[in-house]
Amino acid sequence: MDDTIKDKETPQLGKYELIEEFAKFFPTENGSTVVGIGDDAAVVAPFEENVVSTTKVFLENVHFDLTYVPLIHLGYKVVTIAISDLLGMNAIPTHLMVNVCVSDRFDLKNVSELLDGVRACCDGAHVDVVGLDLSTSRKDLVITVTAMGECEPARLLTRQGAKENELICVSGDFAAAYAGLLLLEREKKVFLAQPDMQPDFEGKDYLLRRQLKPEPRLDIVEALRREDILPTAMTLVSDGIAAAAMQICRASNMGCDLFEEKLPMTELTFTTLKDLDIVHTVAALNGGDDYELMFTIRQSDFEKVKNVANVSIIGYIKEKAAGCHLVTGDNCLIELQAQGFRNLKS
């Protein structure tokens, strides 16, 4: 599209040769892969009836900041985010396509680092990379990831389906990634003011890892199958617990109570947020970047879900009229507010 413009704006990439070269990064393993990188489109022959797909776009200085994000971690993270959307439907990720737009600020080595991260995350999740496209950008790095997966129809979970009295579960712990982001932003400011200062992250490895290199919760989706638990609704928690709970309630036409004292958080996250003067519950509810799963289960699955590691029950589903609330430690009801539901100019 409009090569003339491209020619004027940016130096040329030896695009096709380069894609062929990078294709070697991504040998395919899945039996369902038919055509991988290098033709007009990718072709897969899914084993299951339902094909689940998502595309995520990542813009430099909007969605990521290269002053403190290493490219290899960025590659890993964008894959985690894309395949987490599929996990949020209870699907198993199988294939991935990636598009990278670079300006002359970047060289081959940079693109290789990014794709090394993409490969590492895909390898861990047994996902085949079947699409790769390179393009020029004016200045900022732009990354697009399309993830595809499979699900038997009986196991597919949307946000719709939660019923009254069902239990609300989440995987992992919360606000660690948000605390990590705050630390990185703080040290960035220090660095910009005094470039010879060394960043101070001692003992904060877990928080940085949660922000920079989050893991997709494939283990949870697999454990639910193993324990023969079929949740009634499911979603990815990417913008905080509150938004996820409200999305399930909205789609299911229900309300909920979440219990402040049940929100899972590590001691390190708690003390770090305290030192940063952030209310830890607000960070868990609205922090973002957790990429954990939220799902609702029948009361009858209560015993079974105890066998799934790293899952906490944080509340239960109520009738719609009850609304969506947090029950605080001192038994106050606070209405949930989701970030993201905001006005825009029209």
Added chain:
Amino acid sequence: MDDTIKDKETPQLGKYELIEEFAKFFPTENGSTVVGIGDDAAVVAPFEENVVSTTKVFLENVHFDLTYVPLIHLGYKVVTIAISDLLGMNAIPTHLMVNVCVSDRFDLKNVSELLDGVRACCDGAHVDVVGLDLSTSRKDLVITVTAMGECEPARLLTRQGAKENELICVSGDFAAAYAGLLLLEREKKVFLAQPDMQPDFEGKDYLLRRQLKPEPRLDIVEALRREDILPTAMTLVSDGIAAAAMQICRASNMGCDLFEEKLPMTELTFTTLKDLDIVHTVAALNGGDDYELMFTIRQSDFEKVKNVANVSIIGYIKEKAAGCHLVTGDNCLIELQAQGFRNLKS
């Protein structure tokens, strides 16, 4: 991902409400659509064994120029480009996902115009829009389109499979979009110098339409099925005839002769290029933005292919050692050069 950065850089969108609102633009019709816009991911249950997918990224001022591209045409064109990749595999497009990143330069009406164009093209091709995501950008408009389609394995065509003596066919005519782009760029320069000048496009409608609102060649893929012609290799012609022919030859381990006098071009394209001092054959070989199909057929399908409207035979496949050449009107052999195969800094 990194909401903190987003908050600092751009005004907030009421993202979820807005996506819900725009979802009404896109009622789904295909029986294979399971979950459309508004959950973590899209779900389809394909009828055919092979699922064919592609993702394209479009960056303002790299891939399109809003000074002369109306948003509704842009929406149409990005869909044409994405689903054309599927047609290039001989697949039938069925589903589409679109991501739009906008800055505060754009308002709701702009996004609506863009999505109106997306819808128009999808409607014409009976494609369901099953994914929509909105995000913020710093300044430029960024559009990502993921197209999904289906194909029975026996009909799937890659670039690989062309054999010696087979005929090279293309749909439509060439270089019209390139001529249209040159006219638009010329008038843009005039406009920037003298903003009160009216652009002069009299009689050039076809060229502008080919550049601004190209059509996907679903008719060709359908006609090949109707006439029971199974080509041996196929690809989309997006960067000129030369690149497409070389891609088929490279993948098939073959060479080819193309005949200059057989390259299809309208009289209007020819005279316009002449007026612009552009060699018309070079424009057809390397012009780009045509989104026509190239495919190879057995000699035995020669009679049958005459029944397919808008298809020209432009050359034939030779052994690899013969190389890839254009045979000029005066019987000279010129080696094909594809744009895109260029060096980059490493």
